[in-house]
Amino acid sequence: MENKNIVLFFLIINIFAGITAQDDILEIKRHLEPIEPSAAGIATYGTYPVNYSTGLPSIEIPLYTIRAGDIEVPIKLSYHGGGIKVSQEASWVGLGWDLFYGGQITREVNGYPDEPSQNWSIPDINEVVDYLENVNSDDNLYLDNISGEKSPAYSFLRDVFHFNLAGYNGSFVYNNFGEKMQIPFGNYLFQKQSGNDIIVAPNGIRYLFNDDGVDRTSVYPIHAGIPEYISTWHVKEIIGQGTDDRISYVYQPDGSITTKTFGYSQGKSVMKYECSKYNILPKETLISFKKSVSNQMVKAQKPYQITFPNGRVTFILEQRKDIEAYSPISASAVPPLRRLKQILIENKIGNDYIPHHSFDFHYSYFYTSSPDSEQIDQLRLKLDSVSKLAYGSGDTEKEVTSFVYSGDYCPDKNSFSKDYWGYYNGVNNMSPIPGTVGFQSRYVDESSSKFGSLLQIIYPTGGRTVFEWESNRYGEEDPIVVEKNAQDVSMTTGYPEGLSCEDGDILLPIDSVVKFPGSDFYLFTARYSQSIDVTYSIQRKIDYNNQHNKYDQAEIEISDLTEGRTLISATREANDFTRTRTVNIIKGHKYYFRVSSNCHNIKSSIYFSYAGNDYFDDKYNYPIGGLRIKNIVNRDTNGAKINEQNFTYLIPNTNKSSGMLNNLRTLTFTSSRHDVRVEPDYSESDLDNPSVIPGCRLAVNTTILSHSNPISGLYSNCVNYQYVQVFNKDSEGNNTGYVNYEFDICKDKYIGEEYPIVSNSWKRGQLIRETIYKNNEGVYDSVKMISNYYSIDLRQNSKSSSFRLIKDGSVEGKCNGCSAFYTAYKHPVQFDYISGWKHLDSTVVTNIYEDGNLVVRNYSYYDNPNYSFPGRTKTIDSQGATKETIWKYPLDYTNGFAMLYEDDNANLSIMQDMVGKNMVDRPVEVVRKSGGSLKESLFYVFAKHNENINVRDIFKKDLQNSSINGDNQIQYPSLPELCVQYFFNGKTRQIELKTGELVSYYWGHGSSYVMAKMDNLKSTVIDNDPMLKEYLDQLETFGEINISNKSDLTDLNNDIRNALPDGASITTYTYIPLVGMTSQTDPNGRTIYYCYDGFGRLINLRDQDWNIIKKIEYNYH
Incomplete structure (x- = not known):
């Protein structure tokens, strides 16, 4: 059962629909009406939206939704289908899976960790030059200094922070002033209060983070004095607009995980002598195979309990055997990470929590040699199924869903059998170094790279969704790897x-x-x-x-x-x-x-x-690391096909892949360094002749190394597709047509080798064109085309500068007439993180008919650069008919983009408070035009109740009675459309319409559920009638209705109706919190009863005489 406060209406903006004021009012009332229960969602098969530009479906298994007023937080499993890497560890819910439960901020550390307490001034180029001259005398001084008090200025590299909230996600970096800079631009507000970091979403919901629920990371050996740092912040509290609208989190230590990052290299060193009077041959020295290792230990936390107004969720963990944890300093074992065993949902009754149901997670292991192996590097946690158990109902445990993967095998986590991107390729490499030095094969093998991939989701009804994956493909002619072919x-x-x-x-x-x-x-x-x-x-x-x-x-x-x-x-x-x-x-x-x-x-x-490198005959479909979706097939309980989707990623009318590498097109595995030494110029015979005074010569040592890991041109999720075709087939396998999608593409900014990639992800992936084709007896005819046009708005364009310091070589020497010296070659390069704003400007919809095209153009206008949603929209059809809608928001008034409809300083003050709370998506004024003529104008007046801000009144301009003011402007009188009253906690108390209709609401179960809706009755009457209030409060005592207590409910409803004044009517409701409505009694005393099983699923509806009027069967296997 879902109850939403009135303010949620303003989040739903239908941009192009011709909505009227009456529609607005009906929408407000609808959001207060209790929702009648319906059958539980029984998935005979699943619907999984696909991000076509990356080729990855969004595979999510919803388990439960936490609600607190306007806040909705889903608890859901999500699967990443891009392939499993050889060294990848399984999460606490299995390999490839993750569990969302509220929100988190993760940090991508570049160099020295950025902390808010740092001095964020960036040096100018003169300071950098002076600094480099100082460190030249000591090669290690730079590393020492960046770990000292000047580290913020001279480590140069920005950390990137990524946040994932309930329905919102984005990134930020610290700018040159220590402020959080959003990438891309969005209407998020970042605050710091009482030790809490707060992200305020555009709807005003606040997400609080502090050090109570964090993951801490340590790197060993300690590089440049980098201390233990926070790598993940888990949400501590979510606060909505209502006084009681909050969800709180308590975390538990989960143990640790220690991972090793290996780097391998081998090569040669060539010494050449210049400026010598002797003929000295170059000397070549082989550099043998070397291995370096870096240990990283993460001390993690997981949620223990989530509390909300009507219940709580508890997470129970258990041991696993595929994770290694030890202290890299002492080499002693520490408690390793655990896995999720159970999620327990409890109902709050009074001050007690009563178990209602739980979700239990069942696992086995992917393995290299045996599932019973004790070798940690050969095991990875596999999620087999999730089941649901009802408490106190006598029902047995029911399976929610189970999973089928591409076999049980997984390679050893330290295996060299991997492609350039780290995915398994099945080749028995003796080392990970590719190319002319290592002779090891790092090519992509599609079959091998599918290990551990999800193939089927099986639902409780026996229906299933089947996934088929294939390798990503790159569409340019040149091979990816830059090394000798x-x-x-x-x-x-x-x-x-x-x-x-x-x-x-x-x-x-x-x-x-x-x-x-x-x-x-x-x-x-x-x-x-x-x-x-x-x-x-x-x-x-x-x-x-x-x-x-x-x-x-x-x-x-x-x-x-x-x-x-x-x-x-x-x-x-x-x-x-x-x-x-x-x-x-x-x-x-x-x-x-x-x-x-x-x-x-x-x-x-x-x-x-x-x-011998990974060279393929089809040079326009070059395989690259990771997987994309190829087919999705849904089948029913009997295995019969329901429908099918096939995906291709080709440039139209060609066999060439539309795949594009987002960063540098090439991979580089070779590095070079040049060291110059000045030394005496002598021969062996000169050493025996003291009268010979040697001159000076240069010894130039060039070191060339081949590495196991690329030093440029590679990072995860590196491919996007410009064109994607989605073919739809029915249950008989007939192709009903297809849709061709075209997306915007933009490469990331490449600075050079050994520099981080500056992401331009906010510039790509937008849908440019969607063309729908219908299969007409084997011929595909286009029937509809939707074209989108975007622009990058330079009014929101900020940057954060960074430097990187690179050592290329050295010059040293001591010879006759020269003093000893040492100089290290270092050079800084400046680059910027850009926070831009790319938004949709217009959409052209073309419906293609035999007798001509019907074209509808939709335009969006962003007049105010302070918010990321349109302020005006316009629709023009083929006949030239226009419809226009204009919205004004709080930021329009507080920033001078609009004048108040009424001279209402109190309303302006409240809008300033709304901006402070980041409630910036609430319309204050809505104007609708048709054919250029004003058709309707609404103005919303807000009021403050405690700390809650809600709509108090809606006024409408009377377009039939205009006048001209002293400035020769047309004025229209204002007519009240609606007036709303609220309780102290922000819940709606009463709505009064201009038509005279009056509705009052009575809340229960901690103000979470509407217990009664009263027509033609002022809320003050209820306040002054103790008996009526007592009767209404008794509705809360009825939860589950059965044959033995339904007569008591009937008697209570009769008492309530008899206590009403003349002319008033009432509809009452009863509930089982966290489950749903159990009864609804209309003003005439007719009652419908809703009955549930132990899992909270609706099983039948009964009339007032307890006759079944609808029965629902769940054919779970």
Whole structure:
């Protein structure tokens, strides 16, 4: 049962509909009418909206909704369908799932954590240059300083904060003045009161955050003195407009999780000498495979209880075995994170909480080798089902829904078998380094990347929704990875030390092991068909020797293992030789290359180059990391198809993917650094001659490293689609038509390697055009087109500056005539986070008919840049007919964009309070025009009741009686349309209309439910009639109605009607809080009873004689 205060009406603005004042008033009354119960939502199949521009459906399982006046907070499971990464941990409700219960703020830390207490002044370029000169003397001074008191000015990088509230989400950064800057622009108000950080939504609902419910993160080893910081703030309280409209949260420690982030690299260092009088050859040194590790420990909190006016929700946790937690400092174990076992819903009766029902969560594990494994890195929590249990009803536990995934297997969390984006690719890599150094395959494998993905949701009725996923695809020609397309392979047998051919008894050609003790081989699988040139040779160290000629042996072999065919075979010949042959490589075949020799005197070599990276034949549908939805099919209890949706992501009339990478198109895995050293210029002979005075030369050391993780051009959710086609099929599989969607695209701002990406997400993803096609006997005819036009409003355009300091190399030296010096190359780059405002300007709807097109144009106007919703809308149809609606909001009056309709300073003062409370979406004035002529004008007067602000009066201009004032302006007299009175707590008490209609309301159950609606009765009469009040209060004692107490309710209703004054009538209601209405008695004494099962589901309706007039059956399996 849902009751909303009168003010909620003003949140519902139908922009283009021709609404009248009478519609407004009826809407106000409707929001106060108790809602008649209906059958519980029994999902035989689900409806899941899809974000077409990302290819991801919004998969949500609603469990329960908390209500407190105007506040509605859903408790719901949500699933992210973009794929599971190899190192991804499962949340407290299973891999891929999350649970929403109110709201949170998460922090994306860049460099040193940004705290509100910091000094937010940003240095100018001269200060930066001076600062760099100071740190040049000590390479570590920079890191020391950013952990000190000047860290806000010199760490340079802004943290990004993301908030997710009930129906609202956005981001912010701190600007140059330490103020929160919204990205993109929105009508959120940020406040700080009594130690609480408050986000006020545009409807005035306040979300309070403090340090009572936070997750804290520590990074080890401690980099640059970064302390433990808060990474997540969980909502502490949600406060609505009514005195009793609040939801409070208490949190419990959940334990910790310790994660390891590995970085791998290998490469080479090349030393070259310049400005030298000697001919010194470059010296190349291989840099061996290196591993670095960073530990991050998060101490988390989870909700324990949520309390609201009529009940509370309790979260019960239990142990799990797939999470590791230890202190990186002491290496001692600490309590790990737990999983959600149960959500308990309790009804508040008096001061007691009585269990009503619970949701129980059932789990198993995805596993690498065995579900019983105790190896934490090989297990991930899997949510199998959610069931519901009713208390005190005798009902058994009922399954709410269950889930089917793509198998039980999951790779080890530390596996190297992953693509460039971190998703599983099934390749048995020996290291994670791709490219010419590591030779490891990081290509995308669609089948492997689906591990752990949700395939089916099965509902209690037996119906189900089936999901089919596929890899994201990129539509540009060039490959993503910037590295050599060809991998160079060079193989040469070494000379086993101590192995010689001097004694023929030592090496006899017995078998391959003895025969060829020096051997090397190379295996690879061709990613595409190609022709490669293979150069091979066999050479001796000693040209002629009887012993060697007798026993030296070497072999070369190249084979296609897939076909079992030898392509090249060579052995020692009378003379040394080097040959080159072309070998045709077939896509998907595995190839074997081998070189071998039996003596230090002879060697065999192979050199070839092949395209071994993730190269695909279809260059306009290049696979990239993560998944998108391909098909959604709904089936009934018997497995029969109900409907189906198919999704394609192609540029119209082509086979080219419309996918676009949001950031840099290329990935970079290679970094370089140049260090220069000044040293004496000498040769070895000079060292023995003291009379030689060496000069100076430059030693330039260039270090090139290949990394396991890209250093630029990659981050999560990196693809958006410009065009998407949605095909709809009926139960018979017939294609009824499709819809083509076109979206706006915009790449993120790329600064350079080692810099964070500056997101432009607020500029992309808007729907540009929707074209609907109907299947006409196999031919698709367009029947409707909707075009949207946007603009970026520069009136709301703010920025927050950041710097990044990069060390490219160093210069050092000490030689003859030079003092010792050391200089580190560092350079700052400035970049800005932009908070912009992109809004819809107009919509053109074209209905396409055989006899011509009907075009309707809808325009939105944003006259006031202080709020993010339109102030005017206009509709023009094909015949030129126009309709226009104008809204004025509190910000229009407090900022001088509009004048008060009446000279009412009191109303202006209240609107100032509304702005202070961020109640900025309440219309103050609504004007409607048709064909340019004024048709209606309404003005809303607000009043304050305690701390609640609500509509007191609605006035309407009398358009039939105009006059001209002294300024030669047309004036219209005001006519009262509606007057509202409120209780102290902000609940509606009485509504009086200009027609003379009078309605009073009586509230119960903590002012949460309307117990009685009285027509033609002033609320003051109730206040002065103790007996009537006593009767009305007794309605609250009736909850569940049955055959034994229904007569008592009938008697009470008769007493109430008899106590009414003449001319008044009443409708009464009874309820089970948290369940719904149990009876409704009309002014004539006729009653309808609503009966529920233990789960709060409506099962039948009965008339006043207790006869069943409607029966509802739930065919749950």
